[in-house]
Amino acid sequence: MTSITLAQGDITRQTADAIVNAANSSLLGGGGVDGAIHRRGGPAILEECRALRSSRYGKGLPTGQAVATTAGELDAQWVIHTVGPVWSSSEDRSELLASCYRESLRVADELGARTVAFPAISTGVYRWPMDDAARIAIGTVRDTSTGVEEARFVLFDDRAYEVFAARLD
Template identity: 80%
Template sequence: MTAIVLVRGDITRQRADAIVNAANSSLLGGGGVDGAVHRRGGPAILAECRALRASRYGRGLPTGRAVATTAGNLDARWVIHTVGPVYEGPDSDPAPLASCYRESLRVADELGARTVVFPAISTGVYRWPMDDAARIAVETVRITPTAVEEVRFALFDDRAYEAFVRCLGPEGAG
């Protein structure tokens, strides 16, 4: 069974086999988590992302999909990039957001990763409501078959942390 752990803090400061990047489809960096991962991880991540764009993802990484690169200077072996959906209102389909977590775990399994750290995908500039995003994240990780031993959610602020605590319960807080 996969342990789910919550921590407050900067995802780029986490030690794990894989860190999940809430990327944009270009894979070339951006703001929020994506920009932080690229800045702290250094040029090796961008170089591999450019190679992916030149080969398999000429039009960008589709929403809900995931792909891995080196972690560069991060304290991890890999970065798993996934593109979350933009929230369009109460009728937004949660399936692409759940797919980000499932696909990231699938890639982690292919890599042999045992510890994976996720951010709260789509909750920044993509505007997904934090409580709903936390519910989707926790439920999806709980039901997705995986060999990953620990999924850690690195949550940048108190609002995100508390939303995940409400979904997971205090036993996951770390």
């Protein structure tokens, strides 16, 4: 059974087998977690992302899917990039958000990763409400069969940490 833990702080400072990146579909970096991972991880991540774009993902990585690259200078072996959905008040995209976590765990299993650090996917510029995001994230990880021993949610601020902690109890 996967142990679910919480940490507060900068995901790029975590030590884990794999760090999950809340990527944009271009895989070429962006703002928020995506930009931070690319900046701290260095050019090796972008180089592998460019190779993925020129081969399997010419149109970008689809929302809800996941793919791995090197972790570059991060204290991890791999970065698992996943594209979260933009929150919508008129369309239920919960399954796409859940898919980000399931697909990231599937990729982690393929790699043999035992520890995975997740951000709160889609809660930044994609505006997913934190409480609903925490419900989906924790529920999906709990319900997914995986060889991952520890799934760590790394929350950037006090509010996010408190929301995830309340959902974990």
